[in-house]
Amino acid sequence: MTNNNNEHVPCERHRVSVAHASQSFIASENINLLVNMERANQSHVLVGCRGGGCGKCRIQVLEGTYLSKKMSRAHIKPDDEEQGVVLACRIFARSDLHIIPMAIDQH
């Protein structure tokens, strides 16, 4: 029952900058990017299901490396993933990141 509750484990933290935004936020490696953003009280990206199913939190990662978990193919095609287009709730920072929020997808 402890799906996400591993935040007490020490881990690396990275800075996430957002295109066209003055604020950036810190992302812990073991918490997904969207929840890191919410915890920083920032709202660059829309928050939906937080589980990779609804497509609300679509972003493009312009710079940096990350780990990603499975995302609904209804919203992220293999081509998208190659371009760094992902759902923020399913990626985990492995370096500092530079991201751009994307328009809500209409698939």
Next chain:
Amino acid sequence: MIKKEKPMKYGVMRPGHVQIRVLDMEEALKHYRDLLGLIEMDRDDQGRVYLKGWTEVDKYSVVLREADEAGMDFMGFKCVSEDVLDTLRHKLVDYGCEVQEIAAGELKDCGRRIRFVAPSGHAFELFATKEQTGKWGIADVNPDAWPRGLTGMAATRFDHCLLYGTDVPATARLFQEVLGFDMGEQVVAPDDSKTLIAAFLTVGMKAHDVAFIEHPEPGKFHHASFFLETWEDVLRAADLISMSDTPIDIGPTRHGLTNGRTIYFFDPSGNRTEVFAGGNYHYPDHQPITWTADQLGKAIFYHDRVLNERFLTVVS
């Protein structure tokens, strides 16, 4: 044994099952089995997992299938007999539906299923036969109050689905005219058109067995809902949601529509789950309870009286 003939209008008895697509089965089981507290009953050679709430007499009511997309594959309703299934199949075809028969055994220990797609874009099934294993963990004779060994929220049963899709008026008509559902509650446009925007349909005494809300995209899944006995159980569910850092949508709160006490949260694939307690009842002589769309905030979240954007637009 007394054989009951069609206790419901046309022999559709109740929600029987829902097959939900999940992105990762082991993560999904932490949600449906360990957190929601459904009982894992079986698995099949396709890797699907079969579960149920402990009070349900049929072997299972929730089927999880690992897939590349979240959402609902289909929802099934149980009918009183195989004869009724044949009658309803003809009625559906006469009504203009494309009907497909799925052979017995495709779902484990389930008889043949008659599948059709509603104008809303969702696949539905009718079936009459499924293995009955009885309530889980208690005897059929001189039963105890509840079984030991339940986990998490200890959800008692799969209750209904809320589905977002196209043409709610035509969908509601099909369910009423062909399948014998009643309109328990409805949301209509506040103008003279009184256009149907949401339909809460029931085949029995419950406030709803399936509900639809008008949405531009067909076939979307809003949530599957599970029944708890008390408001205290809903609050305890809320505690468990926080303890496990499970993504929440809204609640605990009350619905105006159906009058249920509720909380919404998400499975690890982004499918929404509801647990709720209480709610209205329905008899066949009841007129539909009507809400107007200008009061939708109160209709959906009775205490906040405003809708959150997420509830209206986040679907899988």
